[in-house]
Amino acid sequence: MIEAILRVNHLSVSFDTYAGTVRAVRDISFDLGPGETLALVGESGCGKSVTCRSVMGLLARNARVEAGEILFQGEDLLKKSNREMRAIRGGKIAMIFQDPMTSLDPTMKIGRQIAEAVTLHRKVSRGEAKRRVLELLQLVGIEEGEKRYHQYPHEFSGGQRQRIVIAIALAADPRILIADEPTTALDVTMQAQILDLMKDIQRKTGTSVIFITHDLGVVANVADRVAVMYAGRIVEIGTADEVFYDPRHPYTWGLLASMPTLATEDEKLYAIPGTPPTLIDPQPGDLFAPRNPYALEADKIAEPPLFPVSGTHFAATWLLDPRAPKIDPPEAIRRRARERGSL
Amino acid sequence: MNRWIPYIAKRLFYMALTLFIIITATFFLMNFLPGTPFNNQDRLSASQLEMLNKKYGFDQPLFSRYLNYLGNILHGDFGISLQFSDQKITTLLGQRMGPSIQLGLQAVLFGTVVGVFLGMIAAMHQNRGLDVFCSLFAITGRSVPNFVVAVLLQYLFAITLKWLPIGLWDEGFRSTILPTLALSISPMAESCRFIRTEMVEVLSSDYIELARAKGMSEIRIAFSHGLRNALIPLITVLGPMTVSLMTGSLVVENIFAVPGIGEQFTKSILSNDYYTIMAVTILFSALLVTVIFLTDILYQLIDPRVRVEGQA
Numbered sequence: 001m002i003e004a005i006l007r008v009n010h011l012s013v014s015f016d017t018y019a020g021t022v023r024a025v026r027d028i029s030f031d032l033g034p035g036e037t038l039a040l041v042g043e044s045g046c047g048k049s050v051t052c053r054s055v056m057g058l059l060a061r062n063a064r065v066e067a068g069e070i071l072f073q074g075e076d077l078l079k080k081s082n083r084e085m086r087a088i089r090g091g092k093i094a095m096i097f098q099d100p101m102t103s104l105d106p107t108m109k110i111g112r113q114i115a116e117a118v119t120l121h122r123k124v125s126r127g128e129a130k131r132r133v134l135e136l137l138q139l140v141g142i143e144e145g146e147k148r149y150h151q152y153p154h155e156f157s158g159g160q161r162q163r164i165v166i167a168i169a170l171a172a173d174p175r176i177l178i179a180d181e182p183t184t185a186l187d188v189t190m191q192a193q194i195l196d197l198m199k200d201i202q203r204k205t206g207t208s209v210i211f212i213t214h215d216l217g218v219v220a221n222v223a224d225r226v227a228v229m230y231a232g233r234i235v236e237i238g239t240a241d242e243v244f245y246d247p248r249h250p251y252t253w254g255l256l257a258s259m260p261t262l263a264t265e266d267e268k269l270y271a272i273p274g275t276p277p278t279l280i281d282p283q284p285g286d287l288f289a290p291r292n293p294y295a296l297e298a299d300k301i302a303e304p305p306l307f308p309v310s311g312t313h314f315a316a317t318w319l320l321d322p323r324a325p326k327i328d329p330p331e332a333i334r335r336r337a338r339e340r341g342s343l
Numbered sequence: 344m345n346r347w348i349p350y351i352a353k354r355l356f357y358m359a360l361t362l363f364i365i366i367t368a369t370f371f372l373m374n375f376l377p378g379t380p381f382n383n384q385d386r387l388s389a390s391q392l393e394m395l396n397k398k399y400g401f402d403q404p405l406f407s408r409y410l411n412y413l414g415n416i417l418h419g420d421f422g423i424s425l426q427f428s429d430q431k432i433t434t435l436l437g438q439r440m441g442p443s444i445q446l447g448l449q450a451v452l453f454g455t456v457v458g459v460f461l462g463m464i465a466a467m468h469q470n471r472g473l474d475v476f477c478s479l480f481a482i483t484g485r486s487v488p489n490f491v492v493a494v495l496l497q498y499l500f501a502i503t504l505k506w507l508p509i510g511l512w513d514e515g516f517r518s519t520i521l522p523t524l525a526l527s528i529s530p531m532a533e534s535c536r537f538i539r540t541e542m543v544e545v546l547s548s549d550y551i552e553l554a555r556a557k558g559m560s561e562i563r564i565a566f567s568h569g570l571r572n573a574l575i576p577l578i579t580v581l582g583p584m585t586v587s588l589m590t591g592s593l594v595v596e597n598i599f600a601v602p603g604i605g606e607q608f609t610k611s612i613l614s615n616d617y618y619t620i621m622a623v624t625i626l627f628s629a630l631l632v633t634v635i636f637l638t639d640i641l642y643q644l645i646d647p648r649v650r651v652e653g654q655a
């Protein structure tokens with residue numbers, strides 16, 4: 001395998017709050033190859049954003065990195081100084097946020113907001129910066145750049161604003177693009193357009209992408225690999241094919257079964273029962289057990305480790321322990337695999 | 344640009360209406376003030392009193408006096424002072440506007456610049472030492488009356504250290520320093536508190552997060568994105584603050600013996616100088632309405648989101 005550009009090893013992040021310590025991210029490991037798209041999927045509150053903010057060095061003040069390392073091109077980002085991180089942030093690793101309506105400064109012309117991102121990381125003249133901005137506007141599909149350069153955010157639609165945010169992220173040709181639910185706040189047609197744009201850009205620039213979403217339907221179209229998170233842990237990780245057509249974790253089964261595309265006419269849309277657990281003083285054992293129809297006795301005692309399914313596919317469920325009873329995935333999941341096989 | 348014209352016309356009409364109501368209300372209220380302008384009334388004979396009343400028009404029916412007064416104002420004539428035997432009020436106030444306006448502007452300028460700076464520091468160090476210090480300062484500044492500050496400054500810098508004149512308006516800029524400082528405490532505290540609140544909110548907004556993600560330093564973020572957004576709402580409080588300072592602080596002007604409007608106003612109230620009281624009230628109101636109008640225009644020029652064009 002080619003050397004990974006980003007490698008997160010055993011990362012744990014907690015937040016100190018008045019209610020107690022929130023264990024938001026617990027012992028997460030993954031890596032990201034050059035030009036690869038990794039999707040981080042999971043319900044709200046499972047720690048997707050915290051994971052990415054750790055990579056960006058943008059954690060809230062009450063956050064504490066308890067353990068782990070984040071290796072970017074071989075160097076641990078957690079050991080970098082503020083100043084060093086500023087050069088990486090936006091320069092080598094850029095981020096796109098969820099809500100394009102609030103991500104742009106309402107009092108500044110968009111041209112200047114993009115130009116800022118250019119000049120922060122490159123020594124260029126004003127003219128060159130402007131030329132680069134116009135080039136970026138064109139790249140993200142905003143027409144009449146010369147005129148648009150001088151407009152304010154409120155003069156753009158939600159989809160266009162997200163394109164501008166993407167232009168800002170691309171300003172310094174980053175090696176990694178982190179997109180934190182970039183389409184969640186948009187309507188369906190806009191979502192599709194922005195996804196196409198991102199794929200297009202990735203093809204042109206060869207950046208690696210971490211794509212956060214809670215919508216598996218989106219993932220299927222963009223991801224090379226998928227990491228499924230639950231309650232601060234990665235519970236299943238593998239190539240997109242492996243996770244979609246040969247999922248092993250009951251939580252992944254639940255997520256897949258609740259995808260609208262999977263439900264046939266006679267089936268009701270499935271929803272995983274229960275709610276995510278509290279991350280303050282979590283109970284012992286597997287945190288998914290209370291919601292898991294396939295929970296074993298072992299789940300009440302200890303958290304399952306990540307069992308290898310293949311060289312690239314891992315899942316954290318005791319069902320994969322050799323001693324566990326053999327359990328078949330639900331019918332809907334098996335049907336998917338069959339349909340896929342017959343394609 | 345054309346769309347500004349109906350907007351401005353409408354605003355001007357309402358300004359005129361407001362002033363008219365204020366003039367009318369003060370005129371009639373003034374009649375219920377106890378006492379008369381003639382301070383030695385007890386010693387005046389009935390015929391002398393009648394003569395004075397006639398001279399100043401107090402023998403006319405109230406309503407015709409009102410119409411007269413309105414007519415005169417339209418010609419820029421605010422009548423004559425009863426206190427300073429027969430000086431024209433426009434001349435009287437004209438001489439005294441200068442010092443008040445100068446002090447007011449200096450105080451607002453100095454106060455807000457320092458206040459904004461402190462508020463920004465406070466917001467950037469939320470809930471830490473410097474923030475607590477700035478908040479304490481703001482609370483003190485808002486609760487201690489400016490004449491107390493005035494006396495303290497006077498004692499410290501004029502009497503003990505002898506660095507600056509104790510009062511009077513005869514050493515040019517040097518005479519203005521202490522009263523300016525005393526007057527600037529309130530805009531300083533006010534804008535410090537205001538900017539801190541605004542800035543804390545702005546600094547937690549998504550576009551600031553995006554600026555951080557660009558790799559911008561906190562200082563640069565605070566100035567180029569934070570301050571810009573936090574300052575816009577400050578404009579709305581700045582206007583009225585400027586007026587109240589320009590029209591003079593009654594007590595501070597007295598303490599430093601500044602020949603300003605505030606001092607004049609105090610005197611005219613004490614002596615029931617009807618026409619001067621009215622003229623000062625009208626002047627205050629006119630300044631206030633004008634400043635509020637200008638503030639709104641400025642707000643729309645600065646904040647791209649609330650342009651008149653946008654108000655479909």
Ligand SMILES: Nc1ncnc2c1ncn2[C@@H]1O[C@H](COP(=O)(O)OP(=O)(O)OP(=O)(O)O)[C@@H](O)[C@H]1O
Nearest residue numbers: 015017022024043044045046047048049050051060
């Ligand atoms: N500053 C903070 N202080 C305390 N707890 C926090 C803080 N930031 C995040 N958390 C907690 O950490 C957990 C993970 O949050 P995170 O934002 O990563 O979720 P997410 O997976 O991105 O969810 P969403 O889909 O809603 O964005 C949540 O339980 C959240 O409440």
Ligand SMILES: [Mg+2]
Nearest residue numbers: 048049050180
């Ligand atoms: Mg999130």
